[in-house]
Amino acid sequence: MAGExxxxxxxxxxxxxxxxRFGEQTLFEGVSFTVRRGExxxxxxxxxxxxxxxxKILIGLYPPSxxxxxxxGEELCRLTGRRRLAALSRIGVMWQxxxxxxxxxxxxxxxxxxxxxxxxPPEAREAIARAKLGLVxxxxxxxxxxxxxxxxxxxxxGIARALALDPEVLFLDEPGAGLDPVTSAGLDRLILTLARExxxxxxxxxxxxxxxxxxxxxxxxxDRQARGIIAQGDPRRLREECDIPAVRAFFRREAA
Amino acid sequence: MRVGEAELAERQEAGGRVLxxxxxxxxxxxxxxxxxxxxxxRRPGLCALDARxxxxxxxxxxxxxxxxxxxxxxxxxxxxxxxxxxxALERMARGLRAAPLPPPPPAVGPITRxxxxxxxxxxxxxxxxxxLGEVTLAALALARRPWGLRRQELxxxxxxxxxxxxxxxxxxxxxxxxxxxFQSSIPMRKFGAELFIPQLVGIALLRELGxxxxxxxxxxxxxxxxxxxxxxxxxxxxxxxxxxxGIDPLPWxxxxxxxxxxxxxPVLALVVNLTGLVGMGVVMGGLGxxxxxxxxxxxxxxxxxxLLGGLFKxxxxxxxxxxxxxxCGMRAGGGPRAVGxxxxxxxxxxxxxxxxxxxxxALLFFRLGW
Numbered sequence: 001m002a003g004e005x006x007x008x009x010x011x012x013x014x015x016x017x018x019x020x021r022f023g024e025q026t027l028f029e030g031v032s033f034t035v036r037r038g039e040x041x042x043x044x045x046x047x048x049x050x051x052x053x054x055x056k057i058l059i060g061l062y063p064p065s066x067x068x069x070x071x072x073g074e075e076l077c078r079l080t081g082r083r084r085l086a087a088l089s090r091i092g093v094m095w096q097x098x099x100x101x102x103x104x105x106x107x108x109x110x111x112x113x114x115x116x117x118x119x120x121p122p123e124a125r126e127a128i129a130r131a132k133l134g135l136v137x138x139x140x141x142x143x144x145x146x147x148x149x150x151x152x153x154x155x156x157x158g159i160a161r162a163l164a165l166d167p168e169v170l171f172l173d174e175p176g177a178g179l180d181p182v183t184s185a186g187l188d189r190l191i192l193t194l195a196r197e198x199x200x201x202x203x204x205x206x207x208x209x210x211x212x213x214x215x216x217x218x219x220x221x222x223d224r225q226a227r228g229i230i231a232q233g234d235p236r237r238l239r240e241e242c243d244i245p246a247v248r249a250f251f252r253r254e255a256a
Numbered sequence: 257m258r259v260g261e262a263e264l265a266e267r268q269e270a271g272g273r274v275l276x277x278x279x280x281x282x283x284x285x286x287x288x289x290x291x292x293x294x295x296x297x298r299r300p301g302l303c304a305l306d307a308r309x310x311x312x313x314x315x316x317x318x319x320x321x322x323x324x325x326x327x328x329x330x331x332x333x334x335x336x337x338x339x340x341x342x343x344a345l346e347r348m349a350r351g352l353r354a355a356p357l358p359p360p361p362p363a364v365g366p367i368t369r370x371x372x373x374x375x376x377x378x379x380x381x382x383x384x385x386x387x388l389g390e391v392t393l394a395a396l397a398l399a400r401r402p403w404g405l406r407r408q409e410l411x412x413x414x415x416x417x418x419x420x421x422x423x424x425x426x427x428x429x430x431x432x433x434x435x436x437x438f439q440s441s442i443p444m445r446k447f448g449a450e451l452f453i454p455q456l457v458g459i460a461l462l463r464e465l466g467x468x469x470x471x472x473x474x475x476x477x478x479x480x481x482x483x484x485x486x487x488x489x490x491x492x493x494x495x496x497x498x499x500x501x502g503i504d505p506l507p508w509x510x511x512x513x514x515x516x517x518x519x520x521x522p523v524l525a526l527v528v529n530l531t532g533l534v535g536m537g538v539v540m541g542g543l544g545x546x547x548x549x550x551x552x553x554x555x556x557x558x559x560x561x562x563l564l565g566g567l568f569k570x571x572x573x574x575x576x577x578x579x580x581x582x583x584c585g586m587r588a589g590g591g592p593r594a595v596g597x598x599x600x601x602x603x604x605x606x607x608x609x610x611x612x613x614x615x616x617x618a619l620l621f622f623r624l625g626w
Contacts, residue, residue: 102593119284124286
């Protein structure tokens with residue numbers, strides 16, 4: 001599988017006919033898309049359509065029932081040993097609730113991936129972690145424990161940890177969920193800044209309309225009834241031009 | 257020197273030495289060069305850091321350059337020519353400026369530390385006494401209006417803490433009796449005193465070990481469950497919800513649990529006592545002592561007051577385990593470890609308290625000649 005993405009080095013993530021079934025039930029099937037370098041790609045859809053499951057398939061936590069998920073040219077769920085570690089060091093994931101380790105302070109949480117993947121001495125890891133936390137606006141919370149942080153701060157710390165190794169692709173699961181509109185907009189701005197400044201590619205799972213329109217370069221929309229992708233493209237154009245009822249309802253916040 | 261694709265060199269100029277870094281300064285090169293570059297930067301006589309020749313720079317490399325500049329006392333840093341590397345350097349400098357090293361915590365002397373510890377102990381004692389007072393007031397109020405007790409909740413906890421612990425009590429009681437009888441038979445045999453094993457085991461079980469074993473079972477099974485359940489309710493804001501509905505959590509949640517623990521303990525202790533005596537009887541049978549003789553020995557030497565004293569202690573142990581389990585659950589903090597910590601504190605606190613109380617009871621019974 002290795003090297004298939006190398007055919008076009010600008011394609012960092014590729015879904016090839018991914019299907020996910022639980023027993024008789026099909027969550028989605030025939031999901032195909034590509035994410036190009038430097039893009040902010042949004043996977044959107046209503047609750048329960050399988051967005052987060054698709055994200056977990058992409059990052060190799062779940063094997064798909066059929067189809068392939070290529071990230072940086074590799075099928076992460078099939079890799080083992082050193083190749084798996086090497087591939088994982090090139091991606092970053094921010095979880096919905098931050099998923100910081102509760103027993104470590106924020107600085108140690110961000111330094112953790114460097115401890116696992118590099119030979120940097122402890123003071124180097126700490127300095128780099130400090131810089132990353134400064135970039136996400138948590139410069140004054142270095143020694144705080146995750147339990148002492150608010151929801152927005154947890155997500156920022158989660159982004160800082162995901163950024164620790166300068167990943168080529170950053171996967172974000174529901175960055176705006178549970179946040180007030182101002183904090184959510186601040187997080188969107190942070191994502192945009194990071195994407196524009198460092199050229200990192202983002203794959204964002206969300207159903208927050210404001211976020212989708214603010215940050216998304218391209219998107220795919222999953223639908224539970226259709227069990228797959230019902231629309232893809234620029235979210236702003238989809239909002240204006242798409243005449244598929246489910247897409248219109250989503251973008252115009254109409255009850256189904 | 258060359259590490260990976262990065263190279264570190266020095267050049268002499270009119271103003272002093274210049275540290276020159278070139279090539280690809282990525283995270284792996286930074287890892288290898290980190291200490292060496294900082295050591296070179298700290299040596300006196302350095303006038304500038306030249307990064308013009310960098311062909312790639314990631315955030316780890318950028319932080320290394322900034323740290324080296326800082327270690328050299330803020331000398332000039334000639335930035336890389338490559339725009340992306342210059343951008344990375346600027347970005348990381350911005351990040352580090354926004355996250356200054358937190359000042360080290362103020363030094364605390366040994367005397368201050370002892371004082372803080374003492375204050376902590378006093379505050380904890382005050383919290384415990386407050387909780388005890390609240391529970392006592394709630395219990396007195398309940399005694400005046402006993403129909404206010406939630407019977408369903410009481411029955412649920414009686415079942416959880418009592419009925420479901422029977423099997424464990426039977427198993428551990430029997431084993432305790434067998435072990436005590438076997439262990440005491442070895443020295444007793446040397447003096448031809450096997451006949452006295454029944455009263456030794458009987459008195460030990462009825463006065464002490466039955467209640468103690470039942471207390472350990474209750475603390476491990478139910479004390480921890482009280483703490484975990486109430487701790488989860490605290491974390492999920494269920495207790496706050498009850499309070500805002502005008503429902504006092506003490507009679508609603510806590511008194512049924514404490515009452516249940518207090519009521520089941522004598523029964524559990526009795527089960528341990530009886531099964532322990534049966535276990536002892538089995539061993540005596542194995543040693544060739546007829547059952548009739550064992551029963552006669554027990555009747556002659558073990559008195560009802562031994563049994564009653566043990567059961568009274570058991571009830572008190574139940575009360576303490578219930579109170580400690582509930583208190584640990586009610587004061588659970590936030591965070592993912594809160595519930596686990598509460599359960600651990602409940603078990604440890606209960607067992608310590610029970611053993612200490614047992615010591616006090618031993619002293620009391622001795623003075624009373626009981």
